Amino acid sequence: MSVQFPFSAIVGQDEMKLAILIAAVDPSVGGVLVFGDRGTGKSTAVRALAAMLPKMRAVIGCRYHCDPEASGSACEDCKALKLAGTAVKSHLIPVPVVDLPLGATEDRVVGALDLERALSQGVKAYEPGLLARANRGFLYIDEVNLLEDHLVDLLIDVAASGENVVEREGLSVRHPARFVLVGSGNPEEGELRPQLLDRFGLSVEVKTPTDLPSRIEVVRRRDQFERDPAGFTEKWKKEDERVRRSIVKGKSHISEVAVPDAALERAAQLCMALGTDGLRGELTLIRAARALAALQGAAAVTDEHLKRVAPPALRHRLRRNPLDDAGSTVRVDRAVAELFGA
Numbered sequence: 374m375s376v377q378f379p380f381s382a383i384v385g386q387d388e389m390k391l392a393i394l395i396a397a398v399d400p401s402v403g404g405v406l407v408f409g410d411r412g413t414g415k416s417t418a419v420r421a422l423a424a425m426l427p428k429m430r431a432v433i434g435c436r437y438h439c440d441p442e443a444s445g446s447a448c449e450d451c452k453a454l455k456l457a458g459t460a461v462k463s464h465l466i467p468v469p470v471v472d473l474p475l476g477a478t479e480d481r482v483v484g485a486l487d488l489e490r491a492l493s494q495g496v497k498a499y500e501p502g503l504l505a506r507a508n509r510g511f512l513y514i515d516e517v518n519l520l521e522d523h524l525v526d527l528l529i530d531v532a533a534s535g536e537n538v539v540e541r542e543g544l545s546v547r548h549p550a551r552f553v554l555v556g557s558g559n560p561e562e563g564e565l566r567p568q569l570l571d572r573f574g575l576s577v578e579v580k581t582p583t584d585l586p587s588r589i590e591v592v593r594r595r596d597q598f599e600r601d602p603a604g605f606t607e608k609w610k611k612e613d614e615r616v617r618r619s620i621v622k623g624k625s626h627i628s629e630v631a632v633p634d635a636a637l638e639r640a641a642q643l644c645m646a647l648g649t650d651g652l653r654g655e656l657t658l659i660r661a662a663r664a665l666a667a668l669q670g671a672a673a674v675t676d677e678h679l680k681r682v683a684p685p686a687l688r689h690r691l692r693r694n695p696l697d698d699a700g701s702t703v704r705v706d707r708a709v710a711e712l713f714g715a
């Protein structure tokens with residue numbers, strides 16, 4: 374595997390990094406939608422984060438790289454082995470990051486009948502797709518707004534349920550597909566339907582830095598990395614290690630983070646002030662705030678956590694207001710300032 378640009382060395386992009394960290398700690402926040410210009414390192418952050426995560430233990434030979442310890446989320450084959458009392462062998466593998474290429478067919482995504490085996494052996498075998506490969510990792514979609522709506526729908530459904538169900542061509546297969554969905558979009562390439570937009574948990578906007586020092590720093594670090602990947606990575610090892618520890622601790626600590634009534638009330642007030650549809654906004658806001666609290670090792674969700682995650686959790690859920698043509702980020706910031714005080 375080639376050396377990955379260190380997560381901590383990414384200049385700026387704080388909100389994107391935070392959103393991916395939150396999704397890594399609690400995948401139930403839903404996917405992350407990253408909007409921004411080409412060349413802003415949207416996929417770099419995802420790859421860097423996955424590379425930084427501890428390797429995961431997986432059953433050898435399992436096509437979904439099931440966790441040998443977690444029987445609940447195991448595939449049928451692994452469950453059968455366990456029932457039969459067969460000792461399974463496992464190994465450590467990196468957390469997968471699977472790219473969903475533009476123009477990928479549904480077959481390629483969900484898996485399909487293995488035609489070769491069907492023809493040569495007359496066996497109805499299932500050939501797993503990209504969702505199988507993404508299990509327990511990340512699924513990255515470049516230019517999600519160019520993907521067919523039904524495919525986006527399907528991906529969001531699977532990401533939410535953690536299971537891929539294939540019922541066609543005489544096949545009936547279900548297998549675990551728990552992954553963090555990260556979709557990137559270029560605003561110039563057309564819009565996502567609002568119904569799809571608000572099914573993503575978090576949305577962030579990334580921009581090429583416009584201030585001189587940041588731009589210089591981006592180029593300097595990239596240059597250093599490309600000249601000496603090993604040396605550069607070594608330099609950032611400590612910082613990456615700190616982030617890795619916060620993720621691991623956050624994951625184990627999140628169930629103990631308290632969500633006081635006051636935080637629920639704040640979240641509801643904020644969503645009411647912004648007129649977001651349904652309860653999804655509030656739920657995501659609370660979950661994201663709790664994941665952030667867990668990352669920080671805090672005991673309970675506070676106003677500070679809510680304030681920080683409000684823009685990524687809510688900005689893509691605002692209805693167009695004909696009387697207010699301010700951008701959605703500005704509207705969220707304004708509502709936060711009014712409710713929480715500046």
Ligand SMILES: [Zn+2]
Pocket residue numbers: 432435436437438439447448449450451452
């Ligand atoms: Zn398995």
